[in-house]
Ligand SMILES: [Fe+2]
């Protein structure tokens with residue numbers, strides 16, 4: 517199966533967005549005192565890890581590439597493994613922002629903005645996808661990220 521440039525572009529953007537979100541949630545969970553929210557955030561980190569693996573799987577089955585291989589090696593491990601060292605170069609900006617996260621509101625606001633970005637990315641990707649398999653993956657992710665957006669909106673409203 518051959519994907520066009522557009523599909524590959526969105527797959528790459530998605531993979532990168534999932535890695536960022538995963539790393540953010542792992543750090544965010546560490547600063548949260550609220551036990552219930554901490555658990556929710558770790559569950560979302562697990563969702564983003566699965567999203568990374570689904571996208572990487574589609575990418576890998578269609579384009580044999582070493583591009584995401586180091587991330588896959590680590591994220592394929594059970595639980596929520598650490599990938600900080602690996603992301604130093606590619607996600608410097610994100611790590612800088614994460615260091616400023618101190619309160620529950622900071623976590624919720626940054627989470628909401630990451631989820632909105634992901635939702636828009638996949639909505640756009642789905643609308644432009646001509647390949648049914650690719651569209652199916654993006655549609656699945658649209659639904660998932662919508663539920664993440666709603667979750668953060670609810671938590672922020674309850675503050
Ligand atoms: Fe995701």
Ligand SMILES: [Fe+2]
Pocket residue numbers: 537563564631634660661664
């Ligand atoms: Fe998400």
